[in-house]
Amino acid sequence: MTNESSCDGGCTCRHVRYRMRGAPLFVHCCHCRWCQRETGASFALNAMIEADRVVLLAGDVDVVLTPSNSGRGQKISRCPRCRIAVWSNYAGAGDAIRFVRVGTLDHPDRLPPDIHIFTVSKQPWVRIPPGVPAVPEYYDRAEHWPASSLARREALLATGRPRGPM
Ligand SMILES: [Zn+2]
Numbered sequence: 001m002t003n004e005s006s007c008d009g010g011c012t013c014r015h016v017r018y019r020m021r022g023a024p025l026f027v028h029c030c031h032c033r034w035c036q037r038e039t040g041a042s043f044a045l046n047a048m049i050e051a052d053r054v055v056l057l058a059g060d061v062d063v064v065l066t067p068s069n070s071g072r073g074q075k076i077s078r079c080p081r082c083r084i085a086v087w088s089n090y091a092g093a094g095d096a097i098r099f100v101r102v103g104t105l106d107h108p109d110r111l112p113p114d115i116h117i118f119t120v121s122k123q124p125w126v127r128i129p130p131g132v133p134a135v136p137e138y139y140d141r142a143e144h145w146p147a148s149s150l151a152r153r154e155a156l157l158a159t160g161r162p163r164g165p166m
């Protein structure tokens with residue numbers, strides 16, 4: 001993770017440009033079948049961050065309601081022109097937390113995964129580097145998140161926004 005530096009990103013046609021202010025709360029590499037299907041690849045790489053720390057610099061997004069593993073759906077924000085997905089909001093965390101698609105950042109190498117999740121359906125050729133936490137399905141946030149991220153989450157919940165598991 002980076003510290004307080006900003007990361008810019010956007011879609012492929014450059015209609016959408018955004019800035020992520022500061023470090024994400026946590027970065028998930030998700031190997032579930034849903035993420036594999038959505039990406040057309042082997043996993044999704046999502047940086048979780050407070051929605052108000054993601055600023056649109058240019059363009060706008062179309063929000064597409066998409067089925068999710070939880071059954072409660074996710075809202076995928078896509079460029080209205082090239083349809084690239086730039087971030088999602090899941091029902092659990094509500095609109096307060098965005099899952100920014102790391103691959104849409106200009107410097108995606110800055111945000112390697114903090115954890116690998118749903119490794120039960122990991123494609124067998126994918127090798128997880130030693131030392132990086134990996135769990136078969138989901139995980140206990142208190143066990144894995146850094147204290148600073150837990151504190152940021154508490155602050156977010158204290159503002160009265162929707163509560164729930166992220
Ligand atoms: Zn675009």
Ligand SMILES: [Zn+2]
Pocket residue numbers: 030031032033034035036044118
């Ligand atoms: Zn997934």
